[in-house]
Amino acid sequence: MYSTVKIGSLSVVFLPLKDEVVKGIEARVAAWTFLPPENGEAMQILHYENGQKYEPHYDYFHDKANQELGGHRVATVLMYLSNVEKGGETVFPDSEAKEIQPKDDTWSDCAKKGYAVKPRKGDALLFFSLHPNATTDQNSLHGSCPVIEGEKWSATKWIHVRNFDKPVRVSKGGCVDENENCPQWAASGECQKNPLYMVGSKEASGYCRKSCNIC
Structure with a gap:
């Protein structure tokens, strides 16, 4: 509708x-x-x-x-x-x-x-x-x-x-990726281009911490 x-x-x-x-x-x-x-x-x-x-x-x-x-x-x-x-x-x-x-x-x-x-x-x-x-x-x-x-x-x-x-958002915590596309995004440089989503901030952890190698 x-x-x-x-x-x-x-x-x-x-x-x-x-x-x-x-x-x-x-x-x-x-x-x-x-x-x-x-x-x-x-x-x-x-x-x-x-x-x-x-x-x-x-x-x-x-x-x-x-x-x-x-x-x-x-x-x-x-x-x-x-x-x-x-x-x-x-x-x-x-x-x-x-x-x-x-x-x-x-x-x-x-x-x-x-x-x-x-x-x-x-x-x-x-x-x-x-x-x-x-x-x-x-x-x-x-x-x-x-x-x-x-x-x-x-x-x-x-x-x-x-x-x-x-x-x-309830974070999974630990050193994990929360999106199946994280490895692909990290390989294309998104950890640097889009750090708020990929890595996170003081207020909230990112969705691709494992692929961005920050933990």
């Missing part, structure tokens, strides 16, 4: 995790991000009509209450489901790369204010809201520019530091 809500003037549909198509997408997202499916929220579909936008915001949380279920949102995957004739770009106003990105008149004025990505059907954008040391990344501020011509359809997948289905 699909759940539809309104966020401001936007129409948002939450997709059920048990849907076979959704499960296939979830698996591809997990392989791309090296973050397990159980760390993700339900995928949501957003529909932007002419003039609609999403103001710049952070995906990580500013309060402890929202972090109790899965911790911070560490990664976001935006999937573009339609082409937009003009506008509708995803913009990062504080990105350090905004000064070196060339832009012509095909970009909206909103997009010219930061580093931007045009929505193209079939493309996906991955960005992280936390640094490798688990601190929040202020440069991850992002928004959706107003649609000027056409309409925009997109899918959003938010992924957390921990399992999003369980408020409290």
Whole structure:
């Protein structure tokens, strides 16, 4: 069953995790991000009509209450489901790369204010809201520019530091791996790239301590 809500003037549909198509997408997202499916929220579909936008915001949380279920949102995957004739770009106003990105008149004025990505059907954008040391990344501020011509359809997948289905994680303890993919991830350098999940922090032990050779 699909759940539809309104966020401001936007129409948002939450997709059920048990849907076979959704499960296939979830698996591809997990392989791309090296973050397990159980760390993700339900995928949501957003529909932007002419003039609609999403103001710049952070995906990580500013309060402890929202972090109790899965911790911070560490990664976001935006999937573009339609082409937009003009506008509708995803913009990062504080990105350090905004000064070196060339832009012509095909970009909206909103997009010219930061580093931007045009929505193209079939493309996906991955960005992280936390640094490798688990601190929040202020440069991850992002928004959706107003649609000027056409309409925009997109899918959003938010992924957390921990399992999003369980408020409290019960660690197995000891020198063990808690995910069967840990050896593969460690071999590809994820112990250094994603230490919060792989190794852990003072607050919680990581899921791949054995493969990361820290115990």
